[in-house]
Amino acid sequence: METSVKQAYAIETEALTKYYGDFEAVRGLTMLVPKGSITGFLGQNGAGKSSTIRMLLGMSRPTRGSGRVLDFDIANEKQSIEMRKRVAYVGEDKRLYDYMTVGQMIDFTKAFYPGWRDDVEKKLLEEFRLPLDRLTKKLSKGMRTQTALLLAFARGAELLILDEPTEGLDPVMAEKLLELVVGAAADGASIFFSSHQIAEVEQIADRILLIDRGQLLLDTTLDSISTDFRRIRGVYDTAPVMSALALDGVKRVAVDGRTVSVMVSHNSVTIAERMRAQSATAVEVSPMTLKEIVLESLKRDQS
Amino acid sequence: MSLSYSTNTVTLFLKPNPASGVPIYLQLKEQVRHACETGALRPGDSLPGIRALAESMVINPNTVARVYRELEQEGLLELRHGVGAFVAQRGTTRWTAARTGQMKAAQKAARTFVGELRRRGIESDEIRRLVEAELATSDGKVPLVG
Amino acid sequence: MTRALCHKAWLETRTRFLVAAMITIAVCAFFTLAHTWIENGWERDLIEHPEYDNPAWFLRAMRDYPFFIYHYVYSDFFQKIWVFLAVLLGIGGLSREAAHGTAGFTLSLPISRLRLFATRALVAVAELFALTVIALVAIVLGSWVMRLPYPIDHGLLHLAPLFAGGLVFLAASLCLTEFVEGENTPVVIALGAVGLLYFAMQPYVDGAPLDWFAVPFAIPKLMAGPADIRRVGDVAWGGLVASLAGAAVFTAIGIRRMQRSDY
Numbered sequence: 001m002e003t004s005v006k007q008a009y010a011i012e013t014e015a016l017t018k019y020y021g022d023f024e025a026v027r028g029l030t031m032l033v034p035k036g037s038i039t040g041f042l043g044q045n046g047a048g049k050s051s052t053i054r055m056l057l058g059m060s061r062p063t064r065g066s067g068r069v070l071d072f073d074i075a076n077e078k079q080s081i082e083m084r085k086r087v088a089y090v091g092e093d094k095r096l097y098d099y100m101t102v103g104q105m106i107d108f109t110k111a112f113y114p115g116w117r118d119d120v121e122k123k124l125l126e127e128f129r130l131p132l133d134r135l136t137k138k139l140s141k142g143m144r145t146q147t148a149l150l151l152a153f154a155r156g157a158e159l160l161i162l163d164e165p166t167e168g169l170d171p172v173m174a175e176k177l178l179e180l181v182v183g184a185a186a187d188g189a190s191i192f193f194s195s196h197q198i199a200e201v202e203q204i205a206d207r208i209l210l211i212d213r214g215q216l217l218l219d220t221t222l223d224s225i226s227t228d229f230r231r232i233r234g235v236y237d238t239a240p241v242m243s244a245l246a247l248d249g250v251k252r253v254a255v256d257g258r259t260v261s262v263m264v265s266h267n268s269v270t271i272a273e274r275m276r277a278q279s280a281t282a283v284e285v286s287p288m289t290l291k292e293i294v295l296e297s298l299k300r301d302q303s
Numbered sequence: 304m305s306l307s308y309s310t311n312t313v314t315l316f317l318k319p320n321p322a323s324g325v326p327i328y329l330q331l332k333e334q335v336r337h338a339c340e341t342g343a344l345r346p347g348d349s350l351p352g353i354r355a356l357a358e359s360m361v362i363n364p365n366t367v368a369r370v371y372r373e374l375e376q377e378g379l380l381e382l383r384h385g386v387g388a389f390v391a392q393r394g395t396t397r398w399t400a401a402r403t404g405q406m407k408a409a410q411k412a413a414r415t416f417v418g419e420l421r422r423r424g425i426e427s428d429e430i431r432r433l434v435e436a437e438l439a440t441s442d443g444k445v446p447l448v449g
Numbered sequence: 450m451t452r453a454l455c456h457k458a459w460l461e462t463r464t465r466f467l468v469a470a471m472i473t474i475a476v477c478a479f480f481t482l483a484h485t486w487i488e489n490g491w492e493r494d495l496i497e498h499p500e501y502d503n504p505a506w507f508l509r510a511m512r513d514y515p516f517f518i519y520h521y522v523y524s525d526f527f528q529k530i531w532v533f534l535a536v537l538l539g540i541g542g543l544s545r546e547a548a549h550g551t552a553g554f555t556l557s558l559p560i561s562r563l564r565l566f567a568t569r570a571l572v573a574v575a576e577l578f579a580l581t582v583i584a585l586v587a588i589v590l591g592s593w594v595m596r597l598p599y600p601i602d603h604g605l606l607h608l609a610p611l612f613a614g615g616l617v618f619l620a621a622s623l624c625l626t627e628f629v630e631g632e633n634t635p636v637v638i639a640l641g642a643v644g645l646l647y648f649a650m651q652p653y654v655d656g657a658p659l660d661w662f663a664v665p666f667a668i669p670k671l672m673a674g675p676a677d678i679r680r681v682g683d684v685a686w687g688g689l690v691a692s693l694a695g696a697a698v699f700t701a702i703g704i705r706r707m708q709r710s711d712y
Contacts, residue, residue, distance in 0.1 A: 268439070286432075
């Protein structure tokens, strides 16, 4: 499938930075999210995920750096408005206007999106059995979430930006949400969702981005995780020369007594060779799960 | 007690387990092969559409597409443009038979290999670790002797 | 889209507006319907309590019905309520939505922040205008029911400045709610500020001439207008235009703040 390079990315940022007073919430974030992919944006609470998303949507202004969403400049209000016609956002809160009924919320939202999918609206209304005449403040939390999801998925958006979408959802609802995401992806939408649930990212994402304290630690595909990421362990009689291990692909090196454990993002063969050349014995190369990679990446250096 | 009766794709394929250590696409591939081998899917049977399968298993549609593509390349499936994926007509019996033959040979080789290592006094856990390490290192490349 | 936004603003303020309308009707109608009863009470006081102080306006209010309405509705009692209602109608905006957790939803819609503010302001102004009409109708109808002669242009000439003055307070409220976070804090601050203003301005309303430093705050007097209003020319148009300019400034400040804020 051919796509011109210009339109290949759903989201691109260049050194995106955000300060809240003195606090640097997002530091020099540079990322490329291709169109048609499902990207999981992982990170702990307070890592900068929501701050990033708010900048992408024009809710807050970047302190430095730039970004484009669906090829529209995020810092330009006019372009941002054009972009938002094609984007559906669901925040962590999933709160709706207290003073509107379910039906009024739907009619209200519908007015802004010419690409509104009546079929999706109808299907979800039936499936969730939402009471059109009930005020949203009188809905149970579950139904409120369902309404928020309906409002997002019926927009016929090209890009869905979801901030912790399964937060606070029971397992059935959470799985239903993932199902809706997958369905939208099958229809051609790009999905960008932040989460601190590794399992759901592993289940549906093509790509993952890991952010910690405002900085991007990982930007890779799920495929790469299983085919290229490796843990290489070796036993050293004498302390290894660290600089010799500074090879392309080495992400983290941990030393425990005589055992040195190296996490690599690729190039495992060369690195294992180098370790053997350094007289390491019992050099073992093993695959890593996404959870192990994330936890390892998040470990703070103790030096 | 009333039995619930549903004609649902999910009963044909099980939802893959993302935490099992085996990539989702491999799990799905294996499930499709298994379904063909057991006769749950026969030559000419249609497989669920990419979207439908992705939704019912709640996995990435690209993953489903990739599995179908690779199985088509392997000769197990036939992808008819605009219609969907079908279990290949001619290929299957030959394919399964060939696979069965291969599997038998592989089982024999594994038996020999494990027996040899055990003879040398290497424990089961060690053997497992060696095999995994070897798989992880090789991935199609020439294996290193370390 | 604008229609949807206006509908939203209406639904958001509907209850407030209806309460405001009922208060307006109640207060305005009260003074018309209760006039006779109040007057009889005063007559009795004059006879039974000659020691009571009688302020200048009191004696005139007894004889002159339109002046009675002027004093109680346009100048003193109802004006204070009116201003409070105007402030009430202006409360809302993104800061409030942020407190409710819906700011994210609203801001992710494909509309400019200016349009968000403008539709909210538009609906609020329309509601204020409706209240003005309701006040007029209540007074005219109430007077007619009590068979008290009330010239309709007296009402029009006094309600126009009341509306204009109300716009200033409305604009201040629209602006304030973009600066102050939280649901109730803006209301408290607004009421506090208005209360202070009226407390300080009370002597001037009662008839004292304006000191130079009180001129910028003379809005209560402006809204009341001169007691003997006969022609359109009697209204202090200059002062009112200046007040409207003040309203425009408040609005501009509010808009600018809204456009620059992070949510």
